[in-house]
Amino acid sequence: MASLKEVKTRINSVKSTRKITSAMKMVASAKLHKAQGAIENMLPYQKKLNKILSNFLSADLSVESPFVKEREVKRVAIVAFSSNTSLCGAYNANVIKKTVQTINEYSSLGKENVLVFPIGKKVEEAVKRAGFQAHATYQSLADKPTYQEAFALARRLMDMYISEEIDRVELIFHHFRSMGVQTLIHETYLPIDLTATVDEIDQKEVEHAIVNDYIIEPNAEQLIADLIPTVLSQKLFTAAIDSNASEHAARTLAMQVATDNADELIEDLTKQYNKSRQQAITNELLDIVGGSMK
Numbered sequence: 001m002a003s004l005k006e007v008k009t010r011i012n013s014v015k016s017t018r019k020i021t022s023a024m025k026m027v028a029s030a031k032l033h034k035a036q037g038a039i040e041n042m043l044p045y046q047k048k049l050n051k052i053l054s055n056f057l058s059a060d061l062s063v064e065s066p067f068v069k070e071r072e073v074k075r076v077a078i079v080a081f082s083s084n085t086s087l088c089g090a091y092n093a094n095v096i097k098k099t100v101q102t103i104n105e106y107s108s109l110g111k112e113n114v115l116v117f118p119i120g121k122k123v124e125e126a127v128k129r130a131g132f133q134a135h136a137t138y139q140s141l142a143d144k145p146t147y148q149e150a151f152a153l154a155r156r157l158m159d160m161y162i163s164e165e166i167d168r169v170e171l172i173f174h175h176f177r178s179m180g181v182q183t184l185i186h187e188t189y190l191p192i193d194l195t196a197t198v199d200e201i202d203q204k205e206v207e208h209a210i211v212n213d214y215i216i217e218p219n220a221e222q223l224i225a226d227l228i229p230t231v232l233s234q235k236l237f238t239a240a241i242d243s244n245a246s247e248h249a250a251r252t253l254a255m256q257v258a259t260d261n262a263d264e265l266i267e268d269l270t271k272q273y274n275k276s277r278q279q280a281i282t283n284e285l286l287d288i289v290g291g292s293m294k
Helices: 004-057 092-107 121-129 139-145 147-162 194-198 202-211 220-292
Strands: 075-079 114-119 167-178 183-190
Touching: 004 167, 004 220, 075 092, 075 121, 075 147, 075 220, 092 114, 092 121, 092 167, 092 220, 121 139, 121 147, 121 202, 139 147, 139 220, 147 183, 147 220, 167 220, 183 220
Parallel strands: 075 114, 075 167
Antiparallel strands: 167 183
16 A cells, blocks of 8 residues: 555645646637637628528529539648647547548559648648658648638649649548537538538528529629639638637547546545555554553
């Protein structure tokens, strides 16, 4: 059995750890609140943007855009969102696992034809360990997402797709649903699936919106062609915010669990300390009584 001093040392050590995990939980919770505010502020704009696009697409208009044309995949780009720091449960591990799995699916193309754009330090390190070259560093986009950075990356991907440097772009990120639920999403970014865009809007809303008398200049086809790049940029920014909120939610939950475990361990160690102390006092009393009877 451990000595009283050893148990006391362990109790103090666990208490110090609990202070750290409790502080990290409060910081992550505050950041999560801010990230949720960013999502709430952005969602109305995104919904309206998608609704406008869906209204026109539902009218069976011909769409001429390089971003909707599918072609044989000879070169693919993978954009994966992770965090820059750890201590957020399985958040980074899930992203890395899915990224490596996606890379392996395209292994037949050759390493030089699988371009990885890692958003966050953790997935960037994992990609390098896997023997792939990370195309640029986007650690700031993972830490504090801004539309300017998301737009720059989206513009780069769109330019590469138009010039046929890449034939497909895939996104891997976490979608924030609640504090305890963050869903890993793996979807195709380019070419854009217009049918899926229409399905995102409730059919009744689409039917109601189509009756609106829009005045369009120069024409609806041109408007749709100009609107698609904006939708793509917004989609990447949404993924960055979603991923950032999911990170803070995962870290808040992980630190809460760690704090609860520390409380339980302190309680168990305190019981062990008191029991050992009681036993030591009892032994001393027995020695005194035994000595006095001789």
